Amino acid sequence: MLGRVNHIAIAVPDLAQATATYRDVLGARVSQPQALAAHGVTVVFVELENTKVELLEPLGADSPITAFLEKSPSGGMHHICYEVDDILAARDQLKASGLRVLGDGNPKIGAHGKPVLFLHPKDLNGTLVELEEV
């Protein structure tokens, strides 16, 4: 079911500073920041040879990463996003195996304009997993 790792997301308190570190110190190619109001985050993608790192900064009062940064003020690894061919088929199969889907269970449109879902980290060894249909 799992395809490519689309990205690994890292929550950061200061997106400009984190972007500069990846670009100037680690020598990676970085995207322009992209504000995703519906997801409550501003994102920058660090483009690596085989996948991407997504740097996430809170956007707005109800950002889903605010609580994460309160617990880990300097930031940290937030989730892994895997590509799937058919997100509804994947969702139904995982739910039948007992995994919980976050929110109302319906895909939202993610940073790449594609449908995404999140799986409960308690069902996957403390790891928040995003599925993206590609």
Place this chain on the structure above:
Amino acid sequence: MLGRVNHIAIAVPDLAQATATYRDVLGARVSQPQALAAHGVTVVFVELENTKVELLEPLGADSPITAFLEKSPSGGMHHICYEVDDILAARDQLKASGLRVLGDGNPKIGAHGKPVLFLHPKDLNGTLVELEEV
């Protein structure tokens, strides 16, 4: 400097159970477990199309992930490993930029028989970064 993402590591309290979840529920290909006494972990690699997830279970009394699992008993994302061409050149360049290398600063031999180093998570937005020379 950063090349491919070699793997994303996830610490787990029960390697057999986590391996079964990735294989049977998420439908991924998984390796045999590999005990790495020098690193204090037993690892299983989840083989994805473009990179790997490394499942880590503590091995021995002085495992470096025991403290991590005490804080996060169900497990969690532990580190990201990036490939570099020349680990000593990368180390010296990063140290000159103010990043701290863990341990005595000399590479050890990692899970793939290649030299590895870890960078201090406080210098990289709370993310533990491994560099592996390939």
